[in-house]
Amino acid sequence: MSAVLEVHDLKAHFFTRRGVIAAVDGVDFSLERGEVMGLVGESGSGKTVTGLSILGLIDPPGRIVAGSIRLAGQELVGASEEEWRMIRGRKVAMIFQDPMMTLNPVLRIDTQMMEAILAHEAIPQEAARQRCRDALGRVGIPSPNERLSAYPHQFSGGMRQRVAIAIALLNNPELIIADEPTTALDVTIQAQIVAQVQKLAAEMGTAVVWVTHDLAVVSGLADKLAVMYAGRIVEEGPTADVLNRPMHPYTLGLLNSLPVRNPRGRPLNQIPGAAPSLLALPPGCPFAPRCIRAVDICRQVAPAETDAGNARRLRCYNPLPAAEAA
Amino acid sequence: MLAFLIRRIGQSLFVILAMAALVFLGVFFIGNPIDVLLAPDADQAERAEAIVRLGLDKPLWQQFFIFLADLARGDLGTSFVHGTSAVGLIFERLPATMELAFVALVLAVVVGIPLGVIAGLKSEGFAGRSIMTGSIVGFSLPNFWFGIMLILFFAVTLQWLPAGGRGPTGSLFGIELSLLNPAGWPNLLMPALTLAIYKVSLVIRLAYSGTREAMLQDYVRFARAKGLSRRRILGVHVLKNILIPIVTVLGLELGSMIAFAVVTESVFAWPGIGKLLIDSIGRLDRPVIVAYLMIVVALFAVINLVVDILYSVLDPRVRLSDTGN
Ligand SMILES: Nc1ncnc2c1ncn2[C@@H]1O[C@H](COP(=O)(O)OP(=O)(O)O)[C@@H](O)[C@H]1O
Ligand code: SF4
Ligand SMILES: [Mg+2]
Numbered sequence A: 001m002s003a004v005l006e007v008h009d010l011k012a013h014f015f016t017r018r019g020v021i022a023a024v025d026g027v028d029f030s031l032e033r034g035e036v037m038g039l040v041g042e043s044g045s046g047k048t049v050t051g052l053s054i055l056g057l058i059d060p061p062g063r064i065v066a067g068s069i070r071l072a073g074q075e076l077v078g079a080s081e082e083e084w085r086m087i088r089g090r091k092v093a094m095i096f097q098d099p100m101m102t103l104n105p106v107l108r109i110d111t112q113m114m115e116a117i118l119a120h121e122a123i124p125q126e127a128a129r130q131r132c133r134d135a136l137g138r139v140g141i142p143s144p145n146e147r148l149s150a151y152p153h154q155f156s157g158g159m160r161q162r163v164a165i166a167i168a169l170l171n172n173p174e175l176i177i178a179d180e181p182t183t184a185l186d187v188t189i190q191a192q193i194v195a196q197v198q199k200l201a202a203e204m205g206t207a208v209v210w211v212t213h214d215l216a217v218v219s220g221l222a223d224k225l226a227v228m229y230a231g232r233i234v235e236e237g238p239t240a241d242v243l244n245r246p247m248h249p250y251t252l253g254l255l256n257s258l259p260v261r262n263p264r265g266r267p268l269n270q271i272p273g274a275a276p277s278l279l280a281l282p283p284g285c286p287f288a289p290r291c292i293r294a295v296d297i298c299r300q301v302a303p304a305e306t307d308a309g310n311a312r313r314l315r316c317y318n319p320l321p322a323a324e325a326a
Numbered sequence B: 001m002l003a004f005l006i007r008r009i010g011q012s013l014f015v016i017l018a019m020a021a022l023v024f025l026g027v028f029f030i031g032n033p034i035d036v037l038l039a040p041d042a043d044q045a046e047r048a049e050a051i052v053r054l055g056l057d058k059p060l061w062q063q064f065f066i067f068l069a070d071l072a073r074g075d076l077g078t079s080f081v082h083g084t085s086a087v088g089l090i091f092e093r094l095p096a097t098m099e100l101a102f103v104a105l106v107l108a109v110v111v112g113i114p115l116g117v118i119a120g121l122k123s124e125g126f127a128g129r130s131i132m133t134g135s136i137v138g139f140s141l142p143n144f145w146f147g148i149m150l151i152l153f154f155a156v157t158l159q160w161l162p163a164g165g166r167g168p169t170g171s172l173f174g175i176e177l178s179l180l181n182p183a184g185w186p187n188l189l190m191p192a193l194t195l196a197i198y199k200v201s202l203v204i205r206l207a208y209s210g211t212r213e214a215m216l217q218d219y220v221r222f223a224r225a226k227g228l229s230r231r232r233i234l235g236v237h238v239l240k241n242i243l244i245p246i247v248t249v250l251g252l253e254l255g256s257m258i259a260f261a262v263v264t265e266s267v268f269a270w271p272g273i274g275k276l277l278i279d280s281i282g283r284l285d286r287p288v289i290v291a292y293l294m295i296v297v298a299l300f301a302v303i304n305l306v307v308d309i310l311y312s313v314l315d316p317r318v319r320l321s322d323t324g325n
Helices: A047-054 A081-087 A109-118 A125-138 A144-148 A157-169 A187-204 A215-219 A239-244 A249-256 B002-030 B033-037 B044-053 B060-072 B086-121 B126-140 B143-157 B182-215 B218-225 B230-259 B262-267 B273-282 B286-314 B316-322
Strands: A003-016 A019-032 A036-040 A062-071 A092-095 A175-179 A207-212 A224-229 A232-238 A306-309 A312-314 B170-172 B175-177
Touching: A003 A047, A019 A047, A019 A062, A019 A207, A019 A232, A036 A047, A036 A215, A047 A062, A047 A092, A047 A175, A047 A207, A092 A157, A092 B218, A109 A125, A109 A144, A109 A157, A109 B230, A125 A144, A125 A157, A157 A187, A175 A187, A187 A207, A207 A215, A215 A239, A224 A239, A224 A249, A232 A239, A232 A249, B002 B060, B002 B286, B086 B126, B086 B175, B086 B182, B086 B230, B086 B262, B086 B273, B086 B286, B126 B182, B143 B182, B143 B262, B182 B230, B182 B262, B218 B230, B230 B286, B262 B273, B273 B286
Parallel strands: A036 A207, A036 A224, A092 A175, A175 A207
Antiparallel strands: A003 A019, A003 A062, A224 A232, A232 A312, A306 A312, B170 B175
């Protein structure tokens, strides 16, 4: 199998007045056709910037400073704006966090759907409309024909997110980047949307990067997990392996802060400390100030990525022994 | 939509009625019209006859209803100075004022929106900063001073444009318009520019802040993620959003341009209703003043109604909340 997406040593930095923010600082991963990857990490770890980089949507003062993004073999880093435009929405689609904000409040749903097709293909209006109707039906919106001529404010949050998903699926992309698409929704609707995306992506062979700060959401959805901290992927592997036998202390911290993994009555174990300021990263492992397993070397040189076997990768000098899990 | 219209028309009628009462009372308190209408040497009998003829012997409320009835028929008396219908006089002069306001409005939109959008997109750049500085200057220039400077430069020094007056006009359905006659355009240019300069600055600022805000919204990011061209994002997604405040503000400004064209019309000797009002006040031509006030109030009401309708067309959230959906 050939990879749909290969991201190699991707670096996206923001050049602000206060200094350079290395929001994404050497990220590697790849996705097969139809594969679903969960990209998890605390807020501010660089997940959104990673997703936006893949669509060429990093605006000044930020830019991709190094690395490579290959989509079905085509190198995107260094592509012209028009080349990016042709990729966006056609080969890579993105869904954003807040469904209340992603649809334009003053344009009808049909306008916002049809333009997504017509930006890439010159087909008759009626054919485009038919495709929009089908797409709404597929994401479970009742009476799609009538809903097409409605405005966003006439939909609930969950329904709006379905519309956004329908738009993302319109051109049958090879990859969907879903940036915390259920965070703003309540739990039942969250579960429905996760199931829907999983089903549709499987049917259409679409690869998915599902970004979230909540491990519980992706545990049943993703084939593999990538855990991000301070602009780098610190641990990656098949979902079940990572969840059952985390190797990186940060991953364990994330797992322990999940309510479901916590015996009744015990207070949740939040990871001590806060995510570091990317402006003033200490030398060495960025997690060291919060890490209970830190050793001397951790504070001096940042750990390089190592192959931990069984399709697992890791950035840590002192990983957890197998017994620490569960 | 219908309920909305009926309610708004009702509100407008109420405003006009309230204004009518104010104007009526104002005129009643200002002084005795007999003194103005009759020759100073008229005798007691002539006075009494005039009072009865004019209905001034009737109780106040009856006089008010007579005034309202006349108002409804569009009859607000005869100008003391011109000897013709006061309403007729206003309507004769109205096209000149409307035309000026219309040209200023078009200038504000076609110059102000593109400049504001460019400044909003490049707010850190040289173009953006220059445009915004220019708009501050445009804001703070006094209208009459700008007009006089234009006259000094283009009419006196360069002698390119006429200093004032309306110049030749063309006629459409009996309405005289400078726009219809290219020979009249030089006369129209400076007064329209004078009236427009503030509106252009206003639209630039509205378009600037609207664009800056819209560009940061998720819907713009989502539109980009769909692969839309920049042109479509700006021309449809951003523009439709920034038009909402611009239409609202410009609508209100249109009303005030018509009502307060007085300064510009005086500077350029432009024969519109503003100039007519100033002349009528100078000569105590009361029927014309009353007719002016009533017509301007009615115009305001109509413009406000149109703005509200436009607003609800542009913003679907407003439209639906008003039909009780
Ligand atoms: N436009 C920007 N300008 C400056 N810094 C930014 C910008 N966008 C993101 N960042 C920085 O990049 C880092 C990663 O952000 P983000 O990818 O949004 O995190 P996540 O999605 O994981 O919560 C944050 O520290 C944030 O401050
Ligand atoms: S490298 Fe050291 S500090 Fe960093 S996570 Fe591993 S043990 Fe902790
Ligand atoms: Mg994010």
